[in-house]
Amino acid sequence: QVQLQESGGGLVQAGGSLRVSCEASGRTKNSYAAGWFRQAPGKERGVVAAITWSGGSTYYADSVKGRFTISRDNAKNTVYLQMNSLKPEDTAIYYCAARLGTGLYSVDNEYRYWGQGTQVTVSS
16 A cells, blocks of 8 residues: 655745646655646646656646656655646646556546645735
């Protein structure tokens, strides 16, 4: 089992930056792919970004390309999402997800492990 804990959410003005982190604990010695998803009120959860175990490949939703960067530090069992040029429409609960494997996964039902989520609110 793997447990995921997000941190770093909060309130930021439009145009600002925020970094959210996801620390894994438990059986972390295997190779895990990771992703960030978000869900805004009244909307379905959707992918924001994904990263392979090695960090060599990444995926971004079109809405965040050029503004968000996903990265990971396997020595710290932590995945990051750096969010720049934030917009009010980025307001959502952000969830970290992980699954066993070395591929790149961008669909939520491909992930087995989920964090509790962290709220990101962007004011206009």
